[in-house]
Amino acid sequence: MSQHVNVGLVQMSCTSNKQENLDKAVVKIREAAAGGAHVICLQELFTSLYFCDEEKYDNFSLAESIPGPSTEALSKVSAELNVVIIASLFEKRTQGIYHNTTAVLDADGAYLGKYRKMHIPDDPGFYEKFYFTPGDLGYKVFKTKYATIGVLICWDQWYPEAARITSLMGAEILFYPTAIGWAHTQDEGTNTEQYNAWQTIQRSHAVANGVHVVSVNRVGSEAGIRFWGGSFVANPFGTVLYQASHDHEEVKIVELDLAKTDSYRTHWPFMRDRRIDSYQQITKRFIDEE
Template identity: 35%
Template sequence: MSAVSRVAALQLATGRDRDDVLEATDRLIAEAVGEGAGLIVLPELFAAPFVQPEPDPDFFVHAESLDGPSNAMVRDASRRHGVSIVSSIFESREVPGVYANTACTFVDGELVQVYRKSHLPFSNGFPEKFYFRPGQEPPAAVDTTVGPVGTIICYERHFPELGRLVALDGGVVLSIPVACASAPMKEVFQLELRAQAVANGMYVVCANRSGVEGVKDYFGTSAVYGPSGEILAVVDEGDGVAVADMDAARVASIRATRPFLRDRRTDLYGGLAVAE
């Protein structure tokens, strides 16, 4: 594996049923691969509509197992193209009535990591606690075709501790599937992603949906951020892929010259673990 690879955030327009979304996603994956991407990140719950402000018991019809149709398409595309893909599904767990917001990382067609969203909102129009059981495992880096990659999911970008865990585990890329709406949040959204990149000296690949779905207007802006917080590639609206180079050697150099990981004082951070 070369130190320089290419990574991509895949953005999807709203308003299609699952079969249409899967077809569009497969096409966009091929487009990203054609541009040299070895890692492709999909939006949060990419093949399903996202939750609306009012809890809806009928929404559970969109749930599927880890080997359901959404991941089946992603697994096949990962195998065909020899790339790594981070999928995101509304997972129906083994126990009936238990669901999770789940990211799955496929490498060359093999499922190498399952990460379940551990921080769930019930505010600002996102009542996720009604639908999902929170994950119990912290994010971790996993080897992919572009190097070690760790994943957190949407709301979790508000918690800097999670990105830091991925960096401490050796991650050179932080993957973030999101479903982000509301124009006033757009600037904060980009600020947080750039801060994750700078504080941890790593690349951030964030994939969003775009367009109106129910009462929500998703603002797109799927992007790749460099380890100095710069925007390397972005898709503003509609379907598209943001593809950019990812240099693992640059990550190592920046962590040496801006040694934030080295200079941590964990002996002073005990207060971070104080329970309610």
């Protein structure tokens, strides 16, 4: 039997006005819902500019509690529209402890919980270790009205271990809210190579785990970075079902048939043939020869 779920991707640019960004996201959520979306994913840190391009203490004022003002506003929208909303936010946990966190709101507006980003980068233009404490909730799945979903965040998308564990926990779709882009000084060859690597690693998670992958990135130029958009959906064998542009805001609804997971996993039984008795060394930082 088929199990169809319509996922909505909201790829947008942001401003320095937090309320303006939230209001804009709500307009685009409504557009996705009007188009038939059941589960709608927003990009990473959608209520602000990507502030991690610099180490600036004033930026901590952008953080909020979760649940908090943004989740309360979005909860009303999700209940009104009967849609699941995946919302990436800057979380203030307590004084001096902040996280890069995604909240999940069910189709009746219920707050299902949150996932805190586990892998925190620190690169030129992406100084996230200055702001974010690594997640301590572990990997998470959320049983929504329409599907059991797994949520990972941006830098997590480079780690097959995160995708594997979340899939083993029962995720039927992996969602990746993202903020990634090119430095303005880079040449087109480097840009193409970087984007292809980013998409390829996530498509590989789809193949290895037999699940759909949905990645939602921002667009626009901010502080020397051109966020490359390119949001996409891959099926359980890595086929790209949809890919957004690199330059424009887009709202897209993609129909997924979650029943295909069983077919792919049966015909290409990677899950069956895992040698879990041989993987102990994966927990080491590096395996030195002796």
